[in-house]
Amino acid sequence: MALYENHAGFTITEKKLQVVEVIFKGDHFYLENVDEAYFDEPLRILENKETKIVSLLQSSLNELLVRQSLNSSTVSFALPFEIFFITQIPYDNSMLHQDLLEEFRWELSILYPFTSPENLVIQYLEIDKNNFFDYSSAIVYGIERKYLNILHKFCKDNNFTLKFLDNVHLASDRALFASHPQMAKGLAVSVYFGGKYLSLLLIQDGKPLLNKVFPLHAADEMPRILKNEFSSGNLIVNKFSIDNAFISGEDLNKSLVKTLSSAVGIEFVYFNPFDKIKAVPHLLKNKLYLEKYNSFSPSAGIAYRIA
Numbered sequence: 483m484a485l486y487e488n489h490a491g492f493t494i495t496e497k498k499l500q501v502v503e504v505i506f507k508g509d510h511f512y513l514e515n516v517d518e519a520y521f522d523e524p525l526r527i528l529e530n531k532e533t534k535i536v537s538l539l540q541s542s543l544n545e546l547l548v549r550q551s552l553n554s555s556t557v558s559f560a561l562p563f564e565i566f567f568i569t570q571i572p573y574d575n576s577m578l579h580q581d582l583l584e585e586f587r588w589e590l591s592i593l594y595p596f597t598s599p600e601n602l603v604i605q606y607l608e609i610d611k612n613n614f615f616d617y618s619s620a621i622v623y624g625i626e627r628k629y630l631n632i633l634h635k636f637c638k639d640n641n642f643t644l645k646f647l648d649n650v651h652l653a654s655d656r657a658l659f660a661s662h663p664q665m666a667k668g669l670a671v672s673v674y675f676g677g678k679y680l681s682l683l684l685i686q687d688g689k690p691l692l693n694k695v696f697p698l699h700a701a702d703e704m705p706r707i708l709k710n711e712f713s714s715g716n717l718i719v720n721k722f723s724i725d726n727a728f729i730s731g732e733d734l735n736k737s738l739v740k741t742l743s744s745a746v747g748i749e750f751v752y753f754n755p756f757d758k759i760k761a762v763p764h765l766l767k768n769k770l771y772l773e774k775y776n777s778f779s780p781s782a783g784i785a786y787r788i789a
Contacts, residue, residue, distance in 0.1 A: 486506040487554070487556055488504065489558065489645070489787075489788075490503040491782065492559050493778070493781040494527070494559060494561055495676070495732055496677050497521060497677075500518040501518070501552075502778055503552055505554070512759070513765060514553060515552070519543075523538070528564055532628070532632050536635070540640075557644060558647065558784040558787065560648055560649070560783070562650060562679075563678075568623055568649075568695055569593055569621075570620065570621045570622070572617050572619050573586075573608075573618060574618075584599075587604060601627050603625050603630055604622060606621065607621040614686070614691055621693045646787055648783075652783075654730045654731075655783065656786055657730075658672060658728055658730070660759075661753055664726060665726065669725050670685045670686075671685070671726075671727045671728075672727075673730075675704065675729070675731030680708075681694070681696075682694045682708070682711060694711070704738075705741060708746045709746050721747060728751045729742065729751070729776075730753065731776070731777065752776055753776065
């Protein structure tokens with residue numbers, strides 16, 4: 483069995499399904515596909531019934547496959563903020579993994595009483611004691627199991643093997659680390675704009691420190707929110723101590739990034755998740771690859787993931 487395999491990463495948003503496919507041949511990775519297909523109507527993932535969700539996904543997948551078939555049978559998904567329960571809490575790092583999961587499920591059920599802990603699937607990022615926190619903590623991401631079941635069924639119906647599921651910001655940052663290895667040193671901030679949410683992640687020497695997610699009514703709220711976070715002492719760091727700042731997200735453009743940088747007083751880098759991987763020739767004429775590369779960072783990050 484080959485150590486590496488072809489892998490397609492999908493991102494689900496309210497408006498569309500995006501795909502990035504990475505293939506492995508001749509001992510090299512190649513970028514094979516960058517594409518997106520809009521849903522026939524907005525996907526209201528918290529409100530729509532399973533049949534509606536699957537129908538919208540299937541229609542968009544069919545459109546993508548008509549344009550270019552996949553070489554991958556293994557797929558992964560970056561999922562939108564609205565289906566995640568997110569918190570950061572202290573924890574006892576001497577606890578066993580399974581006991582931690584049960585503790586985190588209970589904590590989330592207290593914070594979000596409308597969900598049952600047994601219905602939650604948990605992912606968490608451990609944060610050791612550091613210069614900013616004098617205790618161990620964890621950023622905890624919970625998702626209702628029904629969404630995993632929906633995607634498992636969707637994949638089975640399309641003869642795919644489901645490999646990974648991740649939050650869009652975490653998936654995007656996997657592409658960021660691949661593109662900018664300097665993220666492994668110093669203090670960095672990563673911002674992700676995802677539909678009706680703005681996510682801010684602080685990273686120290688390649689490890690997460692803090693994740694804050696803000697609901698948005700409109701994109702023009704972002705400068706005010708970020709300016710407030712970096713000027714009012716709400717964050718645990720001073721903006722002048724930040725070594726690198728990056729931004730990615732849906733329908734983000736360079737003009738908006740420039741406005742944010744000016745408002746906050748931090749130069750955000752509108753990064754390209756494809757700049758370290760060789761693209762197959764036909765992509766060199768693909769406008770999505772050439773112009774909208776930043777919006778594909780979650781799909782790229784989840785496609786690059788091998789463990």
